Every structure is written in structure tokens, then in C-alpha cells.
Amino acid sequence: CAVKTLKPDVKVYGVEPYFAASYTAALKAQMPVSIKVTPTLADGLAVPMVGSHAFEVARHYVDECVLCTEKEVSLAILRLIENEKMVVEGGGATGLAALLPGAQLDRHDLKGKNIVVPLCGGNIDTTVLGRVLERGLAADDRMKNFTATVSDRPGGIGRLTTLLGEHGASIKDMYHERAFLQSNIDFVKVKCVVELQGLEHARHVHAILEENGYDPVWDGD
Template sequence: MPLVAPIMKVQACRQYGANILVRGSDIGECRTIALKMARQQGLVYINGYDHPHILAGQGTMGLEIVEQVPNIDAVVVPVGGGGLIAGVALAVKALYPHVQVIGVESENCASFSAALRTGAPVYTKPESTLADGLAVPMVGVNAFATAAPLVDKVVTVREEWIAIAILRLVEQEKAVVEGAGATALAAILAGELPELKGKRVVIPLCGGNIDTTVLGRCLERGLAADGRLVKFTVTVSDRPGGIAELTRLMASLGVSIKDMTHERAWIRSDIFSVEVKVMCETRDHEHYLQLQAELEKRYKIIRFAVPDIVHAESDL
């Protein structure tokens, strides 16, 4: 397993009796190390996303989908090495050719999209991503040959939407899903697949191995991208009542303060002012905009540190 593998995945495999070696910066380097070990020790190497038997096993999920869900219009599948979408596409298309099979990748590790552009698997250096299970630098050769003729479309999603998908699943479905498993839902929420509106769509939540600390970061990042966790810096009067006025304003708007710090030594305005850094919670994006408007009315120097907030899901 690579150095970036979640501790939960490593420990779970060890509990099943596996001998785990944590080496290599990504899955591609892991594969190279494993092949050398197989050659030196006379072992059999089984690629976890490209061995023909693995692809056949992945296809059983496609069979289960069509058996359990009638009248499907589309199946949206997370894509890393390509094994899952290859097996699912082969099974689904063989039985129901009209069903769309759509792949979704994180924009930080879009090796399948790169392969489609060039017509063959190519090396793409993956960047850090919440979908660590999809961070495969080069899509499998067998997987690509199987999936490419069958997959109708492949889209990529931003990391913010993966975090929001994890957050939505926890809040609305009470399901803990890792980044790789939530990527397909992220594409729907991000509005990357508007043609599926009103249709019967299957989204496999394939993966729940996420470290508790990473889950906490994902939830916070999702809240920030959702406009519900806001950080801003404002300059207020350092005279008695200056900060109290700020907190009263926030309280009157129903904003909850999570953290607040003061900066006096490095402030560039007059000595009777203090720079206050605030992290707070709002109900939604509209509530955040209300807070921003009221602060800008009363204070001259104010800076918001909030990621791009998009709301494609509200239009679905």
C-alpha cells in the first residue's frame, strides 16, 4: 500500500491476516515494488484494478444493480484504475445496452480521462485528493480496453464537491463514505450531469474506509464550501465595547462563533484599533451573505477567507 493509504485501510487488511507493506508514494510505485517482489520471490502478482479475474468480480456489482433496481436510466461509477467501471459497464451493457454508464474522477487524478484523450493508458501524476482510493497514476490496460468502448461519458469533479458529497451523505443518509466512494454523488451535486435530471440513476457508494481525522477535515471542508463555516478578519475599535459590538451584531443575526483571536502588534491602522479573526457557523449560503452585508455596512476593513461556493445541487 502507498504511504498515503488511510490507516483504517491498512489496519483492516492486517486484521484479515494480510501481510501489509507500506511503500511507495502512490499506487503506481506500489505496483512496481510488488512486481519486483513477485519476480524475486516467485510470487503471483494480482493487480487490484486490472487483473481479468478482478474485472470479472467487479462485474458482479453490475449484475446486482440490474437485478435489484428496475428501469434504470444510468449508472454513475467512480473511476480510478478503471477496474470497477470496466466490470460494471460490461455487465450492465450486455443485459441492457440502453442504460448509460458514466464515469467520475477527481480532477486531481483524472487518468481515465487522459487515456480517453490519447487513446491509450498514459501516466498522469496524481495530486493530493480526498478520493485517495482513485489516485491511480495510470489506468489499467485491461480495464481501459474493456471500458472505453462501453462508457458513455466521463466527467471530473473538484475536491470541494467531494467534501460536500461526504457531508451530505453523513447528514442526510447517515452513511460514512470515503472520498472515492462519494465521487459519483459529487458529480450529481456539482451539476456535471444535468441530463440525468428526473431520471432513475444508480450511484454506488463503494468505500467506507476513511480515517476519523480525515473525516473531520472533510466535514469541515464541506461546511466551508457550503458557506456554513466562515472565517473572516475585521478591524474594530480597541476601546471598551468595540469587540462587544461585533459579537452583538453576530448574535442578532443568529451566527454562532466557533473561535476568535485578536491581533494588536502587527496591525497597520491606528493604535486604537484591533484586528479580530473570527471563525463562525452560519445556517446556509444566504445566511453567510447576510452576515457579509451587515459587516461591510459597519466596518471598513474586512476580509473573508471562504472557498468558492457553488450551488448547482439546488437546481436539480
């Protein structure tokens, strides 16, 4: 309200998670309505119905409301910790989440503009924060998991781990499965979680695995 009163030409954008878009639903209905809320990282914004007073104030002062995904929220929290050394809860990080590459406010009309993102709230449980950071790393292509079929003879898994290490992939977790394979009994399916340096590194590791006959299947492919 204060910003709009002092500088009416300033654009104000609201952001809420897809899983709890009660204000967006209210705008569409022209009145507060009840919606189904799905658990979200932005739990401070997860209300099934926007308040009537809040709705009246917001629709007069907020120029546009956009939505953000759970992936974008987790990546925003990670970016704030790594780059700004700030711990911000999910609801407080939605403003940045909406500005990330590919998000709804990553638009041509905002390029080169002065943008202010309020960062409010650090009420995030430590154990939840750990899981959120891992999701952020996965969203940033710095943690990936894949399955591959390798020889079950001595040294089979060792050759795979050596190859990953030689190309800079750090193995975070590994699980192998024998009983439920439909292939030759001399082979074992291995599921690996690896830490990488980003998308280009992930593509490089994928290519190296394919060149060596592992035919990896990455989650999300």
C-alpha cells in the same frame, strides 16, 4: 459490464477527481499514460496510470467520464452523512459529487432521469473525516471566515461578538492581531470563523456587519 449487457441503452458515466484524472488522460491518448497525481480526498482513485485491462473494459462500457473537484467530494460526503446517515470514503462519493448543483453531471439532459449512484467504501480515517466535514460545511456556506478591524478599546471585540450572536452566527474561532496592522494603533484586526445556516444567512450577516461599519473581508471574496 452486466448492466450494459442486460440493458444496452443504459448510459454509464465514470467519475474521477481532477487531481488524479488518469482515465481521462488515457482516453485522450487512446492508451494508458502516466500522469502526475496530486493528493486528493478520493485517494482510492489516485493512481498515476490506469491499468491496461481496466482501460480496455472501461472504454467499451463507459459512455462518458467526468471530473469532480475536492470541494464537490467533501460536500458529497457531508450530504451522505447528514441525509442518508452513511459514511462513505472520498472515492466512493465521487458519483454523487458529480451530480451536485454546478458539477459536471448537473445537466439538462439528465434532468428527470432515473440515476443510480453506487456508494462503495467506508475506509476513511476518523481525523480525516472531521476535516472533510468542515470543508463540506465551508463548501455549503455554513462555515465562513472573515477579517474585520475593530476598536481596541474595552468592549470593542465584545460589540462585534454580540452583533454576530444577535443575528444567529455562532463563533467557532477568533484570533486578533495588533502588531502587524498599518492602521491606527487604537484598532485591532480580528479574524473570525463562524457557523451559519447557509448562503442567504451568510449574506445577511455580511450586510449587518457592513451596516455597522466593520467592512468585513470574507475568504474567497
